[in-house]
Amino acid sequence: MTMTYPRLNRDGAEPLWMQLMRALRTKIDSGELGPDQPLPSEAELSDMFSVSRTVVREALRELVQQRLIYKVKGRGAFVSPRKTELRFIGSMSGSADDLRESGRRVTTHTIRQTLGEADEREAALLQIPLGEQVVRIRRLRRVDGQPWLLVDTALPARLVPGLERAVLENQSLYDVLRRRYGLEPAAADRWIEAVFPDREDAAVLEVSTSTPLLGIESVAWLDDNTRFEAYYALHRSDQTRFYVGIR
Amino acid sequence: MTMTYPRLNRDGAEPLWMQLMRALRTKIDSGELGPDQPLPSEAELSDMFSVSRTVVREALRELVQQRLIYKVKGRGAFVSPRKTELRFIGSMSGSADDLRESGRRVTTHTIRQTLGEADEREAALLQIPLGEQVVRIRRLRRVDGQPWLLVDTALPARLVPGLERAVLENQSLYDVLRRRYGLEPAAADRWIEAVFPDREDAAVLEVSTSTPLLGIESVAWLDDNTRFEAYYALHRSDQTRFYVGIR
DNA sequence: TCCGCAGACCTGTAATGACAGGCTAGCGAG
DNA sequence: CTCGCTAGCCTGTCATTACAGGTCTGCGGA
Numbered sequence: 001m002t003m004t005y006p007r008l009n010r011d012g013a014e015p016l017w018m019q020l021m022r023a024l025r026t027k028i029d030s031g032e033l034g035p036d037q038p039l040p041s042e043a044e045l046s047d048m049f050s051v052s053r054t055v056v057r058e059a060l061r062e063l064v065q066q067r068l069i070y071k072v073k074g075r076g077a078f079v080s081p082r083k084t085e086l087r088f089i090g091s092m093s094g095s096a097d098d099l100r101e102s103g104r105r106v107t108t109h110t111i112r113q114t115l116g117e118a119d120e121r122e123a124a125l126l127q128i129p130l131g132e133q134v135v136r137i138r139r140l141r142r143v144d145g146q147p148w149l150l151v152d153t154a155l156p157a158r159l160v161p162g163l164e165r166a167v168l169e170n171q172s173l174y175d176v177l178r179r180r181y182g183l184e185p186a187a188a189d190r191w192i193e194a195v196f197p198d199r200e201d202a203a204v205l206e207v208s209t210s211t212p213l214l215g216i217e218s219v220a221w222l223d224d225n226t227r228f229e230a231y232y233a234l235h236r237s238d239q240t241r242f243y244v245g246i247r
Numbered sequence: 248m249t250m251t252y253p254r255l256n257r258d259g260a261e262p263l264w265m266q267l268m269r270a271l272r273t274k275i276d277s278g279e280l281g282p283d284q285p286l287p288s289e290a291e292l293s294d295m296f297s298v299s300r301t302v303v304r305e306a307l308r309e310l311v312q313q314r315l316i317y318k319v320k321g322r323g324a325f326v327s328p329r330k331t332e333l334r335f336i337g338s339m340s341g342s343a344d345d346l347r348e349s350g351r352r353v354t355t356h357t358i359r360q361t362l363g364e365a366d367e368r369e370a371a372l373l374q375i376p377l378g379e380q381v382v383r384i385r386r387l388r389r390v391d392g393q394p395w396l397l398v399d400t401a402l403p404a405r406l407v408p409g410l411e412r413a414v415l416e417n418q419s420l421y422d423v424l425r426r427r428y429g430l431e432p433a434a435a436d437r438w439i440e441a442v443f444p445d446r447e448d449a450a451v452l453e454v455s456t457s458t459p460l461l462g463i464e465s466v467a468w469l470d471d472n473t474r475f476e477a478y479y480a481l482h483r484s485d486q487t488r489f490y491v492g493i494r
Numbered sequence: 495t496c497c498g499c500a501g502a503c504c505t506g507t508a509a510t511g512a513c514a515g516g517c518t519a520g521c522g523a524g
Numbered sequence: 525c526t527c528g529c530t531a532g533c534c535t536g537t538c539a540t541t542a543c544a545g546g547t548c549t550g551c552g553g554a
Contacts, residue, residue, distance in 0.1 A: 012514080015537065041504060052539045057505095065312065124317035193484035194441035194459035212441035212459030237440040259544080262507065288534060299509045304535095318535085 008049055016051050017058035028068055105144050110168045112138040122154045125219045125230035133157035135164045147205045153231040183228055188220040201234055214242055255296055263298050264305035275315050352391050355417050359385040362411045369401045372466045372477035380404035382411045394452045400478040430475055435467040448481055461489055
């Protein structure tokens with residue numbers, strides 16, 4: 001199978017492994033590399049791109065971490081785009097749409113928008129230096145008037161200049177990011193835990209501090225792997241259950 | 248600061264980087280390495296353990312990936328105060344494997360296997376008539392010895408004849424279904440909620456009845472749309488958080 | 495034709511060396 | 525005492541080499 005691959009840029013502006021990773025991801029996204037299609041071996045890739053196996057492995061590791069390919073034990077060994085994918089249908093914007101579709105009234109109220117310096121958690125999630133400027137947004141989403149989801153979002157200010165002053169009332173944050181800043185989410189990780197709210201959060205959500213809630217931490221990134229949004233959401237699971245579809 | 252570190256086992260039974268990773272993780276879990284405490288530099292670790300920087304970097308990479316430490320540009324990798332967080336990949340068979348890969352010991356104990364008649368919930372989820380025979384399996388999964396996940400599975404007996412007598416100890420149920428019955432999961436739906444366990448479940452999971460847990464309901468089906476498995480799992484989210492990747 | 499085994503292929507692991515560029519501490523000048 | 529600069533430390537990146545052990549393919553014998 002002969003495939004055309006872009007030549008890698010060696011001016012040091014971007015790591016070789018990242019360029020290679022992007023090149024492979026493009027093939028996967030475009031469908032040129034379909035499900036169960038094995039990638040060339042590490043040695044072959046190393047030859048094709050004239051880079052060391054170190055670089056190849058770095059690129060493949062990243063793709064595995066992004067769950068775009070998976071490893072097959074042994075021969076021919078690597079990968080193919082994942083067929084069984086996690087689809088998170090209950091994503092924040094998706095679920096609101098779903099609820100609207102089923103005749104619920106969904107409103108989003110912005111409680112606070114501030115500019116600040118990234119704390120340790122934000123820095124780690126967004127992969128930015130500690131103290132870099134971030135825009136923080138705290139929003140409450142209601143379904144049929146009932147508090148449903150309390151979200152604390154942080155975004156690197158560098159990527160969204162002026163967002164701390166934008167009017168977000170009842171708007172989808174993702175729409176704003178797309179229209180105003182051209183930011184298109186490519187993927188995300190989420191972690192879910194069961195927690196109790198602190199006094200303040202409990203008051204906002206109108207529950208007691210001994211009501212178990214879902215805590216959802218999320219990081220979303222762009223095509224080029226830049227982390228652009230991190231949030232922690234508290235979800236009243238007595239109102240609705242969190243839905244995850246796996247396809 | 249002088250710290251005692253275990254000597255690494257070089258018989259090749261376990262990769263050096265994994266031993267090193269575990270050694271560092273132990274320090275972090277025990278609190279010996281606290282928040283904002285910088286780790287030794289790569290070169291220092293390399294000296295201390297008499298391994299190459301390759302090994303050190305492999306171990307650190309894994310710790311970063313597990314989000315137990317985060318990197319600060321420049322000097323030393325810092326330990327984060329974040330609570331221990333394992334990744335539960337929500338994919339069908341991946342979860343236990345992923346944990347094992349990140350160096351945890353995963354065991355599965357079968358508490359009960361019975362044959363019975365589908366109740367209302369099971370019938371609805373599996374789309375079978377009320378009263379049809381189902382195999383019920385109750386299993387407890389532990390990570391590093393700690394109770395982690397309590398799963399009650401129900402499968403239509405028609406699809407898995409004899410499963411109620413199969414030995415499942417420490418086996419992946421999905422492997423058994425695949426090898427023994429040729430059942431290949433195609434997709435699944437999951438719903439997640441935050442709940443308190445009842446007395447019995449709390450005892451099995453070794454928590455109090457006022458510990459908030461994740462309740463996960465799931466239905467999986469085959470290519471031809473046949474529902475073949477329904478389960479309800481209780482997940483100790485103080486141990487790990489539920490991981491969902493969105494691609 | 496079928497089966498078994500040897501050798502080729504491939505990945506995982508590990509050591510080593512090298513260099514660029516960022517960050518910091520400490521020194522020296524003002 | 526303060527400010528600025530430099531040397532050294534540290535990480536990120538990349539190349540090369542080596543070897544063990546698992547997997548697969550194809551050849552040759554039955």
